[in-house]
Amino acid sequence: MNNLQIKSLVRPNILNLQPYSSARHEFEGKADCFLDANENAYGSAVGEYNRYPDPLQHALKKRLAALKNIAAENIFIGNGSDEVIDLAIRIFCEPVNDNIIICPPTYGMYAVSAAINNVGIIKVPLGVNFEIRTKEILQAANQHSKILFICSPNNPTGNSMCKDELVALLQQFPGIVIIDEAYIDYSPQASLLQVLSQFPNLIIMQTLSKAWGLAGLRLGIGFASGDIISLFNKVKPPYNVNAASQQLALEALENVDLVSSRIQQTILEKQSLVKAFRQLAFVEALFESDANFILVKCKDADDVYRWLLGKCIVVRNRSKEPGCDNCLRITIGTPAENNQLVNMLKNYDANTKQ
Numbered sequence: 001m002n003n004l005q006i007k008s009l010v011r012p013n014i015l016n017l018q019p020y021s022s023a024r025h026e027f028e029g030k031a032d033c034f035l036d037a038n039e040n041a042y043g044s045a046v047g048e049y050n051r052y053p054d055p056l057q058h059a060l061k062k063r064l065a066a067l068k069n070i071a072a073e074n075i076f077i078g079n080g081s082d083e084v085i086d087l088a089i090r091i092f093c094e095p096v097n098d099n100i101i102i103c104p105p106t107y108g109m110y111a112v113s114a115a116i117n118n119v120g121i122i123k124v125p126l127g128v129n130f131e132i133r134t135k136e137i138l139q140a141a142n143q144h145s146k147i148l149f150i151c152s153p154n155n156p157t158g159n160s161m162c163k164d165e166l167v168a169l170l171q172q173f174p175g176i177v178i179i180d181e182a183y184i185d186y187s188p189q190a191s192l193l194q195v196l197s198q199f200p201n202l203i204i205m206q207t208l209s210k211a212w213g214l215a216g217l218r219l220g221i222g223f224a225s226g227d228i229i230s231l232f233n234k235v236k237p238p239y240n241v242n243a244a245s246q247q248l249a250l251e252a253l254e255n256v257d258l259v260s261s262r263i264q265q266t267i268l269e270k271q272s273l274v275k276a277f278r279q280l281a282f283v284e285a286l287f288e289s290d291a292n293f294i295l296v297k298c299k300d301a302d303d304v305y306r307w308l309l310g311k312c313i314v315v316r317n318r319s320k321e322p323g324c325d326n327c328l329r330i331t332i333g334t335p336a337e338n339n340q341l342v343n344m345l346k347n348y349d350a351n352t353k354q
């Protein structure tokens with residue numbers, strides 16, 4: 001797919017949109033006296049937040065660009081990945097007429113965002129081993145299918161999708177392909193960032209909410225061609241990432257070693273948790289996970305879920321998701337939390353006739 005074809009996927013009102021031009025857009029230079037944005041010149045009631053933030057997050061993008069070995073022009077930063085998902089749908093999908101394709105069981109926000117925008121949803125479920133079904137996806141796509149969402153490693157199943165299949169879809173799907181790599185830092189599989197420049201229809205999403213431990217700051221990242229990034233910049237709210245988040249993320253991104261060692265620790269904890277779960281009688285199956293959680297098939301997931309809630313431990317009940325009958329999704333905790341969980345579940349086993 002070439003850039004001209006990408007342009008034909010964009011909603012005409014977005015192509016023609018004259019974006020809002022903020023005071024900070026129009027004057028980016030240094031001045032002594034900023035009297036252009038009706039900010040409070042006397043200062044903020046706490047910290048130093050009386051000035052509007054950099055609308056395009058230059059410093060943060062520069063740091064991310066160095067870290068990810070990619071040009072800053074290919075980076076978009078959103079108020080969480082959820083904003084990236086919503087903007088992508090609003091840029092490419094005409095309400096009522098267009099649709100997105102999702103592969104359940106998967107992250108719920110793709111469908112919610114589509115529904116909010118009154119955009120159709122075509123579901124092509126994952127296969128028996130939670131793999132993507134390339135042929136079925138291509139068959140299901142029609143001329144109004146503007147975006148294909150694929151999550152890899154997938155939430156809630158934990159598996160990574162086969163790279164050859166992803167590449168085949170990038171080559172053959174007649175629209176935008178969004179690969180959600182929220183858990184890529186935990187995965188032995190390489191990110192698709194390395195092939196970004198080969199595919200004008202590729203958008204890769206990552207987030208600082210998981211491995212970087214910054215869920216509270218709301219920072220999601222989109223990587224794409226310069227043309228697509230320009231569309232995102234046009235449609236986003238002018239100051240979508242607040243000053244505190246920009247500044248704290250910049251500091252956090254200096255702590256690469258700390259984050260790597262926590263990733264390693266999480267992976268080791270996951271392995272011991274898997275070992276412990278294999279000993280539990282109520283566990284029917286465990287799914288290999290490349291993420292910071294495991295999916296556990298139980299004899300009676302609702303019962304285990306309620307038991308744990310009674311013991312003040314909350315996990316995610318995914319048993320109503322297609323292909324996830326009786327499945328709980330359990331996040332890897334600290335060693336102390338994981339021990340507490342396993343001890344409770346041994347009690348559950350002892351108290352339940354299997």
Ligand SMILES: *Cc1c(COP(=O)(O)O)cnc(C)c1O
Pocket residue numbers: 079080081082083107151155180182206207208209210215218219220
């Ligand atoms: C947690 C998660 C995200 C992160 O969302 P944020 O809005 O960036 O916190 C994105 N995609 C998937 C699949 C996730 O599980």
